[in-house]
């Protein structure tokens with residue numbers, strides 16, 4: 001595993017100075033080391049992510065300029081960043097994860113704004129081509145890399161079903177993020193003023209409506225995944241990584257939400273099995289942040 005500041009890599013695209021750390025794992029044998037690195041970070045908010053699950057395909061001595069490795073910019077506290085990283089890992093797509101700390105507002109640096117003027121993560125750079133918006137990034141990767149059809153089917157109708165799920169996600173379930181942020185992260189992690197009661201209630205209602213729709217309508221098809229198939233699509237990964245953000249709520253609240261929605265719980269378990277160790281590995285930071293929050297709350 002190489003951990004190198006972006007500025008040392010001699011690439012021609014935009015460089016993020018202090019903001020960017022590349023954690024590059026060129027060998028699958030390094031993964032335990034990577035995991036240890038992620039767990040041992042100084043605080044849940046500064047842990048370095050790891051990246052690149054592809055078995056080594058080129059000698060390490062090859063000059064880095066020879067291959068324009070795909071770059072993913074993000075923070076593993078960000079649900080869509082996790083989804084894309086997991087998708088890349090599961091499909092053995094070589095990439096580098098450039099860590100931008102949301103708490104340090106590194107996503108608002110001029111260097112990153114040159115990549116995504118919206119100043120939001122995740123963002124992708126593919127050989128000089130910059131792309132934002134998680135659903136679009138996933139579609140792009142599934143369309144430009146050699147991945148199994150189930151991720152984003154070639155069949156127009158099946159593909160349209162995936163697109164519909166991704167569109168639904170953005171205008172509905174994504175509201176879960178606002179609830180979790182206002183209840184769990186806003187004060188204790190981001191040191192922002194308390195949200196109002198009305199704000200929290202509004203976010204809670206939006207989240208509840210979306211989770212209920214997922215439970216009672218979307219997850220009623222035959223197979224374990226959202227399309228009713230036996231293998232997941234990109235929509236399962238993106239939506240799944242949003243639901244796992246609930247872990248940041250007080251534990252009893254998260255459990256109550258999932259206990260009352262058994263289909264969502266089962267689907268998450270199926271997803272974790274389908275995505276293998278990558279799912280847990282890319283949730284290490286969520287898990288450590290959840291622990292940090294529980295300990296903070298116990299002292300309030």
Ligand SMILES: N[C@@H](CCC(=O)N[C@@H](CS)C(=O)NCC(=O)O)C(=O)O
Nearest residue numbers: 078079080119120121122133134135
């Ligand atoms: N529609 C965008 C939303 C991305 C988004 O909301 N990213 C969050 C982190 S999960 C972010 O960058 N927040 C900081 C900000 O908006 O300033 C996508 O799906 O990629």
